[in-house]
Amino acid sequence: MSAARAYEDSRSASNLPDREILLDLFERMVLLRRFESVAQIACRKGETPGFLHLYIGEEATGVGVCAHLRPTDWVTSTHRGHGHALAKGADPGRVMAELFGKADGICGGRGGTMHLYDRSVGLFGTNGIVAAGIGHAVGIGMSARQQGCDDIGVAFFGDGAANHGGFHEALNFAAVQRAPAVFICENNLYATATPLKSITLNPEIASKAASYGMPGVAVDGNDVFAVWLAMKEATERARAGKGPTLIEAKTYRTVGHHEGDPVIGTYRTQEELDAWIKRDPIDMFRKMLIEDYGIADAEALATIETRIEKVVEQALTFARNSPEPDPSTVRLHVFADPINPPAALQPRAVTETRTQGWLEAVRDGIAEEMRANKTILYFGEGTGERGGSFAHTKNLWQEFGAERMVDTPISEQGFTAAAVGASATGARTVSDLMFADFAFETAGQIFLQAAKLRYMTSGVMSAPMVVRVGAGALRSSGPHHSGIYHPVFAHMPGLIVCVPSTPADAKGLMKTALRAGDPVIMLEPKALFASKGEVPVGDHFVPFGVARIARAGADITIVAAGQMVQRALEAAEALAAEGIGAEVIDPRTIMPLDIDSIVASVRKTHRLLVVDEAWAMCGLGGEIAQAINELAFDELDAPPGRLHTAPTSHPFAPVLERAMLVDSARIAQGVRDVMAGRPPVPDHWYTVGLKSVAPANLAPAPVKPPPAAPATAILAAGDDEPITMPFGDLTVSEGTVVKWLKSVGDAVKEGELIAEIETDKAVVEIEAPVSGTLCAIDQPVGAVVPMGGRIGGIKK
């Protein structure tokens, strides 16, 4: 029977696709195999720097999956990702050059084997971090959907990743969002060297899809046609908006974990390897094409293999001949150049301002940007219909809907990964993590993925997302809700770090962030949420890296950001009475840091005190002081000083918390000390034996009485029971009386509703504290009452 005749027979009897498609699957697998065989030899010769993780033996999975994808679909990949890159259509010569660390590599030599990205073919990247790319694919799909197209995100990952939190968070989020995504688990039985069955009691990974309410399919990952069929259905589902699918492709790498890792002996046996080699995907498919489908004969397939041999030879020659990257370019592609978006650099005259609360001002800024840019998606926990834990997204859900104001599960890693994926593929995202402390739940996505994306790709890709968090100490928020951590973020090249101190700056920086080209960490001090200030009406952008002189002075420069600015200004006022003129510089962004403005101020004052809410160790005080040593040493008339929050976790008890934080009295004393040439002596090194840490050596913290609720002082005559505005949310400081349900003289019962007070977040119902007669209404409707303040009284 001729090959053509056999093909026609099989076509009529099965669901076989076109001959060209089948031959293309074969050709792609041969390309992957030949490419990596050549790369393996180059690695052994020492031509490729770094590690090399080969995909040999698993080619059917990558090829079968990618055959359904367009260049505008994206795949995210793993450390074992050369095959995915080639299957998705990346140029073999440029991929090989990247493995060689050459200038013509697809990432210009900055990425390398585990960080291959190619925007032109939809390769989101091989990835050195297990499970990191799964969530990217979710965001990629949501980004495409928001941009009105049916492109999809596809994540490749291994069996090891299936036990990682990133897998759980991403799949759950994708399912609930019906994200246009497909998850491909390449189960090669070993997480590096650890057998899958030894690290989970349910090694059937496809079955885990049920936990998320999505279809899970297991296929023979060495059978390219089986993979092709499973992916066909999953792709159609995703494009049709029916949601994601999990495909488990059971396969095996017939090489070691990485080049140099023994193929057998330590964790695998010769028998196991031999059994899988018998099921080699290329050999199996060759046999199928010739014998089962009758599509081609051995000679035709050999012709394909010869052609691919040449392609790979050319790729190797191309890589070898490509020049090394120019060392003088090493500093390029950390941030967009310029780092500020055009809107932030346009001069604008402020013609009109109005008094606004912090949260309202930032909400306005976000709403303005969301109206101007339909691709902005806002991911957060309770930031949708509920309006946010701090009422910081109030009314945005009502205006922009659930598709854009996305209420997420408590999966910081999952939705921040999605934010990275979406922002890198045409959308813009806000990942609202509620508290700065929670950023560490997704530190990998922020530090290892978002921050590095521009650099790894030599500037071809970036993640213009905003990580928004409430930050810093506020009234006993305690050890897990009080941190600010800006030095930690600023340490990482590629992250822009904002710590605003006024409602106007908070709004202006947020608007700039939503137009920037890089990931922005927006640390909004919770202590300032209840603050008010003048905010420019109309478009208002604050550029990154431009400090604000909060107060001019001639004798000493105080650098302070966030809630420390107000403390510094209070100290400066007190010092003015002593004849000391303090200049307060608010850097506004920690990265980029406007060191020029600080130097200019020190040139004028010749003295410096850095006041910072974060901790001292490797912190802002040391950073700025050393910068002054380097840039303006001859200007210093006294050693620079620094005041930081004490090097402890944030204690709960108010008296302990006050002892830990820097207040205006400490700043004033710090200034006096620097003026006297003796800066405050820090003690954050915990050096054993250097000094005693006995409490006797510590300066006693000024114990302040708790702030008295002002209204309680206005006691009505007699000994009535006060009715008060209850202490409630930490970020609310006052409320407006909107209704009295009882009049003076009315009898009231304990627990009965007697008044309503509206705060920025909600309407608070005021109940009668005791039964009796309402004898006084101290605060009429419309009055603004501080928390804890008295509004009336009841006589028993």
Add this chain to the structure above:
Amino acid sequence: MNAALAQARRLAVSPYARRLARERALPLEALRGSGPHGRILAADVLGFVAAAVPAIVPEAAISPEAVTPPAPVVVRIAAFATSIALAPLKDLLKTLATSGHVFDVEDALPRAAGRAFGQVPDAGAGNGPVALELAGGQVVFVTNPEMPMLSLRATRLAALADGRDDAEKPAALSLRVLPASDIRPVMMPLLAGRAMRLAVCVATAGDSAECLLTVDAASLDEATAAAWLSALKSAIEQPLRLFV
């Protein structure tokens, strides 16, 4: 030298004070530090009192009730230095001598100082007369309108001969020409009633002069003093203009 000795001799100076002293050619050893452990601060440099200065303090400035010893009146001074090429001036004087017109460097300097006051009017009080310090006293020249060069020289020589002293006459500047030497002063006290003092030290080789300008920082700001010295240098280095 042992370490303890090295430690003891080390001066503590704030970087800014060190810079200010360097700019003013003040030796740090002459300064007293008011900071921790005797650290010399900017204020110590800016408030430095030259040893001779109390001599110019008017009697009335010392209160009769003052406790003993009387509190020193602080005069803040600044000093500026420059090197001036003398070859063009000497060549010109030689040429003039061949035609019978004999002048010395001492005749050209008061003229150049007058020209500097003309260019930097902020530096000179009123018309900015210049006092030339002689061995026995000072002789004051009117610089605006300028005295003819010949009468300027005649006045100088006459004063030298009869021991005349114009110390009580007003003048913005006193000018002292030091004998040729390779040793030159880095500080010169101001003379009574003179807000500026210029010491000109001709190098042994005779082709250049080191100039030290000391000024009362209270009556003259630093930028003006520097501009004045620059104008003087320019006038001497292009000497033809002094004689026209």
